[in-house]
Amino acid sequence: MGFDWSLTLLSLAGGFILLMSASLSWGYEKTIFAPATAMLLTWSAALVALSFLPLMGFYHLSAEAVLLFVLGSAWFALVAVLTSWVLSRYSKQSLRPRTAGTLDQLDYGRLLLFWAVIALFCYPLAILNVLSFGSNIVEISYNIRRASVSGDAILHPVVSNLFVLLGVLTNIVLFGVIQKKVKLVSFVVLVAPLVVISLIVAGRSGLVSMILGWLVILAVFSDKLKLRYLVLPVIFLLFVLYFGGVWVKKFDVEGQSASNAITVLADHVFGYLYQGPVLFSRYFTGEIDITTEWDFLNSACHMLSRLNICEPLSVHQDFASYGEARSGNVYSMYYSIIPGYGLLGFFLVFGVYSILLSLLFNMMKVRRILAVAVYPVMFSAIVLSVFKDGIGYAFYWFIKVSMICFLIKIFFSESKIKIYHSSGRR
Numbered sequence: 001m002g003f004d005w006s007l008t009l010l011s012l013a014g015g016f017i018l019l020m021s022a023s024l025s026w027g028y029e030k031t032i033f034a035p036a037t038a039m040l041l042t043w044s045a046a047l048v049a050l051s052f053l054p055l056m057g058f059y060h061l062s063a064e065a066v067l068l069f070v071l072g073s074a075w076f077a078l079v080a081v082l083t084s085w086v087l088s089r090y091s092k093q094s095l096r097p098r099t100a101g102t103l104d105q106l107d108y109g110r111l112l113l114f115w116a117v118i119a120l121f122c123y124p125l126a127i128l129n130v131l132s133f134g135s136n137i138v139e140i141s142y143n144i145r146r147a148s149v150s151g152d153a154i155l156h157p158v159v160s161n162l163f164v165l166l167g168v169l170t171n172i173v174l175f176g177v178i179q180k181k182v183k184l185v186s187f188v189v190l191v192a193p194l195v196v197i198s199l200i201v202a203g204r205s206g207l208v209s210m211i212l213g214w215l216v217i218l219a220v221f222s223d224k225l226k227l228r229y230l231v232l233p234v235i236f237l238l239f240v241l242y243f244g245g246v247w248v249k250k251f252d253v254e255g256q257s258a259s260n261a262i263t264v265l266a267d268h269v270f271g272y273l274y275q276g277p278v279l280f281s282r283y284f285t286g287e288i289d290i291t292t293e294w295d296f297l298n299s300a301c302h303m304l305s306r307l308n309i310c311e312p313l314s315v316h317q318d319f320a321s322y323g324e325a326r327s328g329n330v331y332s333m334y335y336s337i338i339p340g341y342g343l344l345g346f347f348l349v350f351g352v353y354s355i356l357l358s359l360l361f362n363m364m365k366v367r368r369i370l371a372v373a374v375y376p377v378m379f380s381a382i383v384l385s386v387f388k389d390g391i392g393y394a395f396y397w398f399i400k401v402s403m404i405c406f407l408i409k410i411f412f413s414e415s416k417i418k419i420y421h422s423s424g425r426r
Contacts, residue, residue: 007060008051014066015047018073025077029084033216035357036080038382043073046386050274056267058278058323065281068343072334075347076354083358102367105413108176114412115169115190122162123193129155130200144200154201164397166194167210168373168404174214175372178221204272205384212383213376220364271322276332276387278322283331284338290318292339294331296349296392303396315393336389353391357382370405374398 022032022040029037047061047069054060061069133147133154134140144154155163170191176182199207282288293313295301304310319329337346357378363371377397381390 003054004060007063008054010063011047011051011061011066014070015044015051017070018044018047021074021077025081028081031219033219033379034080034084034361035354035379035382036077036084038379039073039076039080039385042383042385043069046274046277049270050277053270053274053323056270056323057326058270058274059282059321061277061281062285062287065277065284068284068334069277072346072350076350079351079354080358083355084362087358087362103172103175103369103372104367106172106176106369106408107412107414108173108181111169111173111176111408111412112182112186112190115166115173118162118166118169119190119193122159122166123197125159126155126163126197126201129159130197141200145203148203161400163194163198164400165404167377168401168408170194170210171213171217171373171376172369172408174217175221175367178218205388209377209380209384209390212380216376216379217372221367271326271328273386275322275326275328276330276335279320279328280331280335282320282322283335288320290320292335293317294336294389295340296336296389297395298336299393299395299397303399330387332387333385333389333391336392349392357391369409370402373401373405 018040022037022044025034025036025040026032032038032041047066050058050061130140130144133143147154153160173182173187173190177184177187195207195210198210279288283290283292294315294317295313298312298315301310302312305312317329317331317335319327322328334346337349341349357375360371360375360378364375377394378391381388381394384390
């Protein structure tokens, strides 16, 4: 398949349409971290990048896929903006700032102590799990990746659930750091082992999701979003992609010059981010014949499997070519819905996703505990939707987090709650 200017211009036009829509959404929501703006910016960047990537050997997006990506993102954004408008117009009482049931109510000293106690035995157990996969870091990384592809558990179920708890604590305590209720050094000491273990166990996508979530928390709760809040996470993100890729042998820069190493990194990053839309496009137009196993209900099916009611499908898909001498197996969020439920099902599910995330974002702005634990992860799912469905597959995780947040609210609230009266405080 050669370079086709007509398909390039079509993808470029679709990207600019979404970019203009994102500017309108941004003007209404006043932030790029709202669901509507985030989705539009994510897919506008994807379409613009994919219009030029055929110059690097990627296949073009089909006209049908470009149209679907534009309509899907626009529909998601429209529902999100309408939901936000309805909430602002009719739900001011339920979403107004208050102390009871919010982050302001929590005792951060006790939360830090609780995190430290959990870490004392959770981190060592996780390290023992990791060390059981080999005798050196290269062997461990390879065997963990192979186990992950096979669908095998990396951590013991108890340790895995404790890591879900630690993820919730990370978001909540980061808010405490921003509000100067927690010292930054205390947060760094507790979170550093979590970051390292997460990179080894969950790979780069898990750590990228965590970083994007922190960025949301910094953006929403900082009085002034300083430039370093944006630059440092991006630098750390590139660091993770580069060294993570070298670590698990995704690409090799040994013996390469600096310029060649940068080219190899760029090629890898673009392949990592954007093979999904290309592969979905080829599936959508029938250019490749693969067994479709992704399903946005797979997480719910995992819960039902405990009762032998449902058998979860594999999260790993068939490999196919997304460019010249390029092979991958990720197919974007669209792939988890359309094969099983068609276009009507897709627009219905995308609408539900949009309403849910808009509710969570508006709840987060008024400091609700559950929303601060959940929305940052859902925001990262929007950004990473070009190669996975982190929203549908998070259903089981969402149930766990809801229970954790309820218990945190019960056991870690301050004894004396300052109630905001209706004396003009908002």
